Structures are given as structure tokens and as C-alpha cells.
Amino acid sequence: MKKVYNFNAGPAALPKTVLEKAQQEFLNFQNTGMSVMELSHRSEEYESVHVKASNLLKEILEVPDTYEVLFMQGGASLQFSAIPMNFLHSNNIANYILSGSWSEKALKEAEKIGNCHIASSSKDKGYSSIPSAIQLSKNPAYLHLTSNNTIFGTQWREFPVLPANVPLIADMSSDILSRKIPIEDISLIYAGAQKNLGPSGVTVVIISKQLLEQCHKNTPTMLNYQTYAENNSLYNTPPTFSIYMLSLVLEWVKEQGGLTYIEEKNHQKAQLLYHAIDLSEGFYTGTAKKDSRSFMNVTFTLPTKELTQLFLHQAKEKGFVGLAGHRLVGGCRASIYNAVTLESCKALVEFMDNFQSNNR
Ligand SMILES: Cc1ncc(COP(=O)(O)O)c(C=O)c1O
Known part of the structure; x- marks a missing residue:
């Protein structure tokens, strides 16, 4: 499969x-x-x-x-x-x-x-x-x-x-x-x-x-x-x-260990992605103010619309599904609900890092 x-x-x-x-x-x-x-x-x-x-x-x-x-x-x-x-x-x-x-x-x-x-x-x-x-x-x-x-x-x-x-x-x-x-x-x-x-x-x-x-x-x-x-x-x-x-x-x-475990895991997943965004030197920009950031939906943009399209296209080819932002706002969005694993988030961060290296 x-x-x-x-x-x-x-x-x-x-x-x-x-x-x-x-x-x-x-x-x-x-x-x-x-x-x-x-x-x-x-x-x-x-x-x-x-x-x-x-x-x-x-x-x-x-x-x-x-x-x-x-x-x-x-x-x-x-x-x-x-x-x-x-x-x-x-x-x-x-x-x-x-x-x-x-x-x-x-x-x-x-x-x-x-x-x-x-x-x-x-x-x-x-x-x-x-x-x-x-x-x-x-x-x-x-x-x-x-x-x-x-x-x-x-x-x-x-x-x-x-x-x-x-x-x-x-x-x-x-x-x-x-x-x-x-x-x-x-x-x-x-x-x-x-x-x-x-x-x-x-x-x-x-x-x-x-x-x-x-x-x-x-x-x-x-x-x-x-x-x-x-x-x-x-x-x-x-x-x-x-x-x-x-x-x-x-x-x-x-x-899994109830909400204590779930909450902790959701924090880890969100931190991983926000870290990648914040350490990208402006290549990725988080669209939410830091103190309001969601631990469920991580929204971000790339420097141009063309790069965003390329990012989404290449991500899809690598098996990342659902990363396009909502049709009202565009950009990118990673929804990392409870069932999304830490491994999936790590794979996404790796993809983001590689994409940045190849397209800066
Ligand atoms: C916060 C929030 N409220 C309401 C809705 C609408 O939900 P439904 O499609 O179940 O009517 C959504 C759907 O994504 C949502 O995210």
C-alpha cells in the first residue's frame, strides 16, 4: 500500500x-x-x-x-x-x-x-x-x-x-x-x-x-x-x-494514556514544525502570531506563490497529503490532530528542510 x-x-x-x-x-x-x-x-x-x-x-x-x-x-x-x-x-x-x-x-x-x-x-x-x-x-x-x-x-x-x-x-x-x-x-x-x-x-x-x-x-x-x-x-x-x-x-x-499523554505528544509535534519554520530564516513564515499559534493546525507561507505551488506539488509526490491552506487563505497548513504521528511530523520537517536547501 x-x-x-x-x-x-x-x-x-x-x-x-x-x-x-x-x-x-x-x-x-x-x-x-x-x-x-x-x-x-x-x-x-x-x-x-x-x-x-x-x-x-x-x-x-x-x-x-x-x-x-x-x-x-x-x-x-x-x-x-x-x-x-x-x-x-x-x-x-x-x-x-x-x-x-x-x-x-x-x-x-x-x-x-x-x-x-x-x-x-x-x-x-x-x-x-x-x-x-x-x-x-x-x-x-x-x-x-x-x-x-x-x-x-x-x-x-x-x-x-x-x-x-x-x-x-x-x-x-x-x-x-x-x-x-x-x-x-x-x-x-x-x-x-x-x-x-x-x-x-x-x-x-x-x-x-x-x-x-x-x-x-x-x-x-x-x-x-x-x-x-x-x-x-x-x-x-x-x-x-x-x-x-x-x-x-x-x-x-x-x-495511549489519556489527555495528559495526548497533550504532551501534540506539543512535541507542534514544536517540531514551528521550530522548523522559525529556524528557516524567513523561508517559511508562520501566519499566526506566536502567542496565538495552534497546536492543531500549523499555517505557513513560502516567499512566493510559485514556490508554494512547487512545495505543495513536490510534497504530494512524496506522499504528504492535505498541506494546501484553506481555499480562503491559501499558503500551507499542516493539520496535526491526535492521530497524526510524531514520525509524520519529523518526515514533514525533513522534507521542508530539503525543499529549502534546494530552492533558496
Ligand atoms: C472550528 C470549526 N467549526 C466549524 C466547522 C464546520 O464543521 P462541519 O463541517 O462539521 O459543519 C469546522 C470545519 O472544519 C471547524 O473547523
């Missing part, structure tokens, strides 16, 4: 052992004589997969009992609508921090529902850093932020601390499960699975029970968080195969 180094931004690399386990079980899941995809979502066998995924997520992320874990669909993009539909009322104001394209999209959906306020933004800096100086509106419904900006390669190190009555909502699509997070400081976390959690199809939501009580009763059933909480995310047919894959990824994370 062709050797590839997968740096895709999402859907992204999955741990090899997880794929192998899924392959082993594919035709005959736990002696049922069926694939997990063929099981009824009301069967005992599927139920155990569902519960395992939820319990492991709670265990690994240390989710307190005051929170619910929900499995939804529609990706993070549907959460952009679900959040204001549940929590933005005629008498309050949704607060958004703009740190990149995904937060802009989240705001755009909220503006269709009610009054919104931009509490902070780094748009004027080309989204090269995490915004500071948050100014909340009066009567805020919540404050929404994007914890890792997949396109611009910036990431919140620490989350803002808010007054007790203001829920913090975080889109953690591209850095959930990559590091320890203070769940108690965040009222709602959501993430599409296709970066660190598994294949696309399931969207994980971690919501405080306190916020859950505030869901607007007129929210359509399938967008109302209470529907999922009250029915163990089994009100309708959930994406069973994606949840099964999620359970395998979570088992893998646990076997």
Missing part, C-alpha cells in the same frame, strides 16, 4: 489501530453475525456501543455529573443555528468573539434569530491572533468563541472567565480531545467528529444541565438539546457507525 502522511484538516487521519479494529469487526460485530451498521439502534448490542462512547468521553474529558453528553448530527454548522434557536430570546443579546471564518459563520446564523453583539474581534489583524479585551453587551444570552481556528491556525490557550450568569459556548471542532480543558468554565461545547473524534457524521455536544433548562420551548424538536438529553440521544436514529468509530477512537485515547 502507498505510504502517505495525512495532514488533512478534516476529515482527517484516524489511528491505524482503530481502523484495523473496525476492519476486523466489520462483517461480524461481536458475534452478532452482522456489521455494526446493520444493528438496530434499539438493540442491546448497539446500546452498549452508544453508552460506551458517552461514558468514555465523560471519563477522558472529566465531564462533571452536572453536564450531559449528546450525540447530534448536522456537523458544527448546524450548531451555529441550534445555539441561538435555543438560547437567544427577544430580551437578550448573543455575544460572539470573531477569531476567524467559523466564528463569522456562527454569528451569521445567530443574526437570523435575534440581536447579536461582537464582544471582541481580530478581523482587523487578518485573524492572525486570538482577540483580547472582551466587551460584553448588556443582558448577554451567552458568549460564543471558536477554541481553535482551523483555517487561520490560532488557538485559545486559556478560556475567558465570565460573570457566573453568562454561559460560555465553545466550538471545539478542531481541538476537542487534544488537551485538558476546564469543562466547568464552559456551559456548552460542541464539535463535529471528523478531526479528533472519528469520522464525520456525529456531532458531540457537552452541555451543562443548568443551560439545558434554558432551551427555548419552541425550538424545533431535532434542534432542541432537551430532546437529546431526555432520550439518551436516541429520539431518532443516530449515526450509529460514526458513534461506534468514536467509541474506538476514545478507547485508543485511553490506551
